[in-house]
Amino acid sequence: MDKAWSRRSPLSLELTVGLGPVDAISHPPPNESELHTSRFSPKRARDTQQASELEEKLTKMNEENKRLGEMLDKYIEENKTLRNKIEVRTDHFSPSEDQQNVASPAKRRRIENDLTMKLNGNPRRETIDETFRNESPTSQETCMKFQEEIKPKSTKIIMQTDPNDSSLVVKDGYQWRKYGQKVTRDNPSPRAYFKCSFAPSCPVKKKVQRSVEDKSVIIVTYEGEHNHGYPSTSLHENRLLSCYTANSTSGSIITVDLTQQGSKPNVEKACREIQNQEFQTVLVKQMASSLTKDPNFTTALASAISGKIFENISDVGLE
DNA sequence: CGAGTTTGACCGGCGC
DNA sequence: GCGCCGGTCAAACTCG
Ligand SMILES: [Zn+2]
Numbered sequence: 001m002d003k004a005w006s007r008r009s010p011l012s013l014e015l016t017v018g019l020g021p022v023d024a025i026s027h028p029p030p031n032e033s034e035l036h037t038s039r040f041s042p043k044r045a046r047d048t049q050q051a052s053e054l055e056e057k058l059t060k061m062n063e064e065n066k067r068l069g070e071m072l073d074k075y076i077e078e079n080k081t082l083r084n085k086i087e088v089r090t091d092h093f094s095p096s097e098d099q100q101n102v103a104s105p106a107k108r109r110r111i112e113n114d115l116t117m118k119l120n121g122n123p124r125r126e127t128i129d130e131t132f133r134n135e136s137p138t139s140q141e142t143c144m145k146f147q148e149e150i151k152p153k154s155t156k157i158i159m160q161t162d163p164n165d166s167s168l169v170v171k172d173g174y175q176w177r178k179y180g181q182k183v184t185r186d187n188p189s190p191r192a193y194f195k196c197s198f199a200p201s202c203p204v205k206k207k208v209q210r211s212v213e214d215k216s217v218i219i220v221t222y223e224g225e226h227n228h229g230y231p232s233t234s235l236h237e238n239r240l241l242s243c244y245t246a247n248s249t250s251g252s253i254i255t256v257d258l259t260q261q262g263s264k265p266n267v268e269k270a271c272r273e274i275q276n277q278e279f280q281t282v283l284v285k286q287m288a289s290s291l292t293k294d295p296n297f298t299t300a301l302a303s304a305i306s307g308k309i310f311e312n313i314s315d316v317g318l319e
Numbered sequence: 320c321g322a323g324t325t326t327g328a329c330c331g332g333c334g335c
Numbered sequence: 336g337c338g339c340c341g342g343t344c345a346a347a348c349t350c351g
Contacts, residue, residue, distance in 0.1 A: 179324090
């Protein structure tokens with residue numbers, strides 16, 4: 001396994017670098033006449049200086065943009081390589097190994113449960129990444145686990161919620177009707193089962209359960225896709241959901257912080273999250289899993305990132 | 320009174 | 336075949 005990819009920690013995806021200082025953006029660029037028609041007026045020297053400064057800034061920003069683009073290309077390329085290696089490894093399994101690893105649906109479910117357990121018990125949220133990068137005697141099996149995780153058309157979302165809020169209600173933009181609750185074997189916190197309130201015309205279900213170790217973290221598993229729009233009119237909720245749907249086809253894991261849910265989104269926190277190592281790890285993990293399934297990965301990722309950045313910019317602008 | 324929630328019963332798949 | 340477990344059903348209940 002190529003360790004270079006994982007070793008390049010913390011995956012220096014400096015998403016904010018291209019934005020530069022905010023004032024460089026908020027000042028409108030000089031128009032053509034200001035740049036080129038200045039005569040021998042007293043203001044000329046100052047204008048020229050301003051113009052050259054602005055041009056310099058513009059050039060710098062263009063360079064940054066170019067660099068970001070190249071970085072993105074590089075990551076896409078690396079993830080393609082990664083995917084190829086996963087496929088190669090899978091192909092090299094002998095039939096006997098295959099039978100040992102995925103002999104029956106039950107065994108497959110075991111593997112899934114195993115993963116979920118790790119997920120539930122790991123507040124640092126590096127589950128698959130950690131499992132995947134550790135080269136161990138069972139690395140082939142973990143490779144299969146990775147594949148198992150991205151196979152189903154279900155999406156796991158790990159949400160940070162207010163620890164004081166003991167309910168399992170997640171405002172994701174859709175309306176849900178609870179149809180069951182169960183205490184599962186590996187988690188003392190009950191698991192709640194929800195159906196979309198548009199059922200039976202909409203088949204979507206979700207499971208919500210708190211993490212074993214960190215009860216402020218809840219894990220939401222969505223199954224299926226909605227065949228209708230958002231009933232909710234909340235912009236914030238819908239933005240959250242659009243982030244989810246952008247990734248829903250790839251069976252990826254998404255981390256969302258809902259601590260500020262109900263009030264104004266915490267911009268600084270969101271911004272910090274983008275730069276946060278864990279967030280980046282999750283992001284790149286998403287990139288990897290998205291690539292293995294979704295040819296339109298770049299579009300989805302770009303919209304997810306730009307959505308997050310736009311959210312920050314627009315909310316900062318409102319301050 | 321209707322819609323949504325709670326909760327014990329039930330069911331099917333699986334391992335032993 | 337039996338017991339375990341996750342998932343679902345549906346009657347009873349609650350709330351607006
Ligand atoms: Zn729906």
